[in-house]
Amino acid sequence: MARMESVHEPTRGSAASQEGDEAATAAGPRPERVRWGRERGPGAPGDRLAPRLGPSSPELAPFHNPIALVERRDGEVGASTHLPTLDAPLEEVDFVALDCETTGHFPHRMVELGAVRFQLDAAADGHGSRLLLESLVHTTDHINPYARRVHGISRSMLTGAPPPHRVALTYHRFSKGAVPLEHSADAFDTRLVAKALDRPPPRLHLDTSRVAGFLFNLRDTIGLERLCERLGVTHRQPHFALADAEATADCFVELVKIGRREHGWRTLGDLLAVGMPPEPRPVEAPKSRPRAEGEAAPPGRRRRHRGGRRRRPTATPPEGGS
Numbered sequence: 001m002a003r004m005e006s007v008h009e010p011t012r013g014s015a016a017s018q019e020g021d022e023a024a025t026a027a028g029p030r031p032e033r034v035r036w037g038r039e040r041g042p043g044a045p046g047d048r049l050a051p052r053l054g055p056s057s058p059e060l061a062p063f064h065n066p067i068a069l070v071e072r073r074d075g076e077v078g079a080s081t082h083l084p085t086l087d088a089p090l091e092e093v094d095f096v097a098l099d100c101e102t103t104g105h106f107p108h109r110m111v112e113l114g115a116v117r118f119q120l121d122a123a124a125d126g127h128g129s130r131l132l133l134e135s136l137v138h139t140t141d142h143i144n145p146y147a148r149r150v151h152g153i154s155r156s157m158l159t160g161a162p163p164p165h166r167v168a169l170t171y172h173r174f175s176k177g178a179v180p181l182e183h184s185a186d187a188f189d190t191r192l193v194a195k196a197l198d199r200p201p202p203r204l205h206l207d208t209s210r211v212a213g214f215l216f217n218l219r220d221t222i223g224l225e226r227l228c229e230r231l232g233v234t235h236r237q238p239h240f241a242l243a244d245a246e247a248t249a250d251c252f253v254e255l256v257k258i259g260r261r262e263h264g265w266r267t268l269g270d271l272l273a274v275g276m277p278p279e280p281r282p283v284e285a286p287k288s289r290p291r292a293e294g295e296a297a298p299p300g301r302r303r304r305h306r307g308g309r310r311r312r313p314t315a316t317p318p319e320g321g322s
Helices: 012-027 058-063 120-125 145-151 164-174 188-197 208-216 224-231 241-263 268-275
Strands: 094-102 110-119 131-136 179-182
Touching (some): 058 131, 110 241, 208 268, 241 268
Antiparallel strands (some): 110 131
16 A cells, blocks of 8 residues: 655745744844843852942052952051041041942842942042942842842842852951941941841941931932932942942032031031931830739630631530430
8 A cells, every 4th residue: 555645735824934034034133021020040159259330430440349358368458447536537537338239128138239438538639549349249039020120130140249248248347447328317238238247237327318418408318319419429320339339428528518618517426416327226026914813815816727628616416315
């Protein structure tokens, strides 16, 4: 019996799809669609700082992530190692502006840290004496899709970045002897770093939003970008940790100029009197009221059984029943 071979002729639909594929190939590859849903986890953490933005000019490259920090050497990083006193002149005080990008949900985890160490008079003359610190931070936590759209950091970018404790220790060495400064009404970034180090936050710290609210008589907290527009400060890349820290430092310099001119600020105590956030209030568990003698206990909540059928009470057979 002869073997029958089936021959399929191309239909109009298949020919049209072939022409469409050829046209798409000729036009070039399609742009990849950005998806903000689930993402793959990062690879293993690294031991070196992982900068994302870099310095704003080649002149600042020697001051970006100093070698003493990168190689963990005991070299000179800052000008002083002890916190200044309240009567210290502002010209002699070292400040360090800090900004962190996080996962965007509780409990917040760092995904990037940026810091700028400077002095007021040197910052007014130029940026050459500034020290810059920047690094991505490794985490295995999920990054909120909204936060990912804001700062542009995905978990795949954190492969090879140092873990939070390593970055926090590096920042601790970088900021030793300087007064922390950030644009946050509750010192959020400072407390985030202190949590990574498992130690209490520093005793002295400043908030540029409080200083601006005092000088401009603001009722609401002003954002960093709005403050930059008001003071004429250039913000080169919003929501990049190093750029936010640079903008915070520049705004702080301009605010101190206004405070010196209008309020006669001369010492560190003058700044702390208006710009230091209050201590966080301890949260205490509610205490139960002691019951009087003979008073019945309040009815508790009925516990719901998860899964399966609820057990029904077994009917008691009548007495004398068979």
